[in-house]
Amino acid sequence: MKEIKNNNTENESFLATWLAGDISDKELKNLVSEADFIAYKKIKKGLLVLDSFEQPLSGSFVKIQDKIVQKKERKQKRQNLGWGMSIAASLLVLFGLFSMFNNSEIIIGTANAEQKTIFLLDGSEVVLNAKSEISYYKEEWNANRVVKLTGEAFFKVKKGSTFTVKTAYGDVMVLGTQFNVNAINDYFQVTCFEGKVKVINNQKDYILNPTNSYRKINGNAFEEFNTSTPLPTWINGESNFKSVPLKYVIFAIEKQYNIEIDANNINGSQIFTGSFSHNNLEIALASVFRTMNINYNKKEKGIYILE
Amino acid sequence: MIKDLNNICNQKVFEKIYHAYAKDLKRFLYFKTQDMDLAEDIMQDAFVKLWDNCGNVNYDKTKSFLFTVAKNLFLNIKKHEKVVLNHQKYQLRKSNDETPEYLMIEKEFLVKIEDAIASLPEKQKEVFLMNRMEKKKYKEIAEILGISVKAVEKRMHFALVIMKDKIGNV
Numbered sequence: 001m002k003e004i005k006n007n008n009t010e011n012e013s014f015l016a017t018w019l020a021g022d023i024s025d026k027e028l029k030n031l032v033s034e035a036d037f038i039a040y041k042k043i044k045k046g047l048l049v050l051d052s053f054e055q056p057l058s059g060s061f062v063k064i065q066d067k068i069v070q071k072k073e074r075k076q077k078r079q080n081l082g083w084g085m086s087i088a089a090s091l092l093v094l095f096g097l098f099s100m101f102n103n104s105e106i107i108i109g110t111a112n113a114e115q116k117t118i119f120l121l122d123g124s125e126v127v128l129n130a131k132s133e134i135s136y137y138k139e140e141w142n143a144n145r146v147v148k149l150t151g152e153a154f155f156k157v158k159k160g161s162t163f164t165v166k167t168a169y170g171d172v173m174v175l176g177t178q179f180n181v182n183a184i185n186d187y188f189q190v191t192c193f194e195g196k197v198k199v200i201n202n203q204k205d206y207i208l209n210p211t212n213s214y215r216k217i218n219g220n221a222f223e224e225f226n227t228s229t230p231l232p233t234w235i236n237g238e239s240n241f242k243s244v245p246l247k248y249v250i251f252a253i254e255k256q257y258n259i260e261i262d263a264n265n266i267n268g269s270q271i272f273t274g275s276f277s278h279n280n281l282e283i284a285l286a287s288v289f290r291t292m293n294i295n296y297n298k299k300e301k302g303i304y305i306l307e
Numbered sequence: 308m309i310k311d312l313n314n315i316c317n318q319k320v321f322e323k324i325y326h327a328y329a330k331d332l333k334r335f336l337y338f339k340t341q342d343m344d345l346a347e348d349i350m351q352d353a354f355v356k357l358w359d360n361c362g363n364v365n366y367d368k369t370k371s372f373l374f375t376v377a378k379n380l381f382l383n384i385k386k387h388e389k390v391v392l393n394h395q396k397y398q399l400r401k402s403n404d405e406t407p408e409y410l411m412i413e414k415e416f417l418v419k420i421e422d423a424i425a426s427l428p429e430k431q432k433e434v435f436l437m438n439r440m441e442k443k444k445y446k447e448i449a450e451i452l453g454i455s456v457k458a459v460e461k462r463m464h465f466a467l468v469i470m471k472d473k474i475g476n477v
Contacts, residue, residue: 016464
């Protein structure tokens with residue numbers, strides 16, 4: 001049976017040319033029976049359907065993100081409500097205030113022991129560490145990508161115009177890149193993870209390349225050093241310090257665990273190098289204070305005293 | 308917390324969910340709509356809905372959430388367009404008595420095609436897969452295999468004849 005068919009079609013190739021689109025359905029119709037014509041058409045359609053099932057879907061994912069970005073503004077307001085009444089209330093007041101100027105400031109913050117991922121209007125991503133806050137002006141965003149930061153955040157910036165992070169201790173400017181900014185209690189540190197980052201402090205510029213860090217503590221001269229991790233360690237649940245005065249480490253523990261630490265009896269300017277994890281307070285306290293030979297005692301719930 | 312692997316609001320987790328279910332969802336929608344573009348649209352909208360509700364959806368129920376949302380989106384569109392569609396079908400039948408443009412592709416039919424491809428003789432299968440899966444032109448296949456373009460075309464032609472016989476008339 002197959003032999004015969006093989007002989008019959010030995011010199012024929014019109015189905016191949018039809019499948020490639022070089023001869024039309026109409027021409028095919030003249031070459032085969034009506035039933036065969038429909039059968040071939042359905043096979044071709046089935047093959048095309050199979051093809052599209054196999055196509056990579058990353059293009060669609062970009063479109064989904066576009067749709068999400070278009071809805072972003074509404075979303076961010078909704079996200080804010082989840083962060084506790086205090087923030088919601090202050091937001092309402094601010095919206096009220098700024099609607100008078102027809103330019104609303106969006107403020108997004110985290111409480112102690114909380115982290116949050118935020119998408120900005122251009123699709124840039126900000127991961128806020130505990131007790132941190134960013135704000136920006138919605139109407140100005142397209143002309144001016146400027147975000148104000150207090151606390152610590154990791155930025156993944158979409159390519160585009162200059163992106164500026166303003167802090168009380170200096171500004172950080174980039175085009176499209178990934179970097180971490182920590183600006184709290186006179187502690188200012190910027191780490192670049194991808195691309196190039198410009199730090200502006202006291203009218204001076206510093207350019208950071210990947211793995212470079214810039215740090216300035218409490219008005220001292222700035223230092224530059226290198227990091228080896230591909231992401232800030234706090235994103236993976238660990239805070240890391242390299243020759244940092246102990247009092248800043250204590251601030252960080254207080255933020256991460258929402259506790260109070262009484263450090264009046266110790267010297268807060270001792271230098272600490274090391275890390276603490278975000279998921280177990282006992283281990284965190286031990287890993288910082290045991291290594292420094294400092295005793296810590298629980299005074300009452302959430303309050304610790306150092307000696 | 309960002310490190311929570313079950314938090315759908317985490318961009319990384321969301322992307323992982325997308326790659327896990329997008330293909331299945333699109334397939335499911337295609338068999339409902341018989342329209343690849345529409346299936347794609349509804350699939351995208353279902354994921355946007357998931358993102359909107361990322362804080363409320365239980366991680367373990369993500370899949371059923373996506374499929375339920377997709378089904379509802381499809382039903383809404385269908386309800387909305389029912390009248391229009393009926394009208395179109397009626398017109399189609401009138402103007403295209405001889406060549407039915409509207410061929411339903413069912414799940415079972417695709418399985419039949421896949422089976423038929425798998426059972427092709429080795430030479431035909433080789434050419435067929437290079438053309439369909441690797442998207443190579445007949446000319447490129449001829450160069451790779453060191454045979455004439457005509458020979459490639461003959462193998463393709465024969466592959467289609469075998470497939471049609473295997474699948475049977477529809």
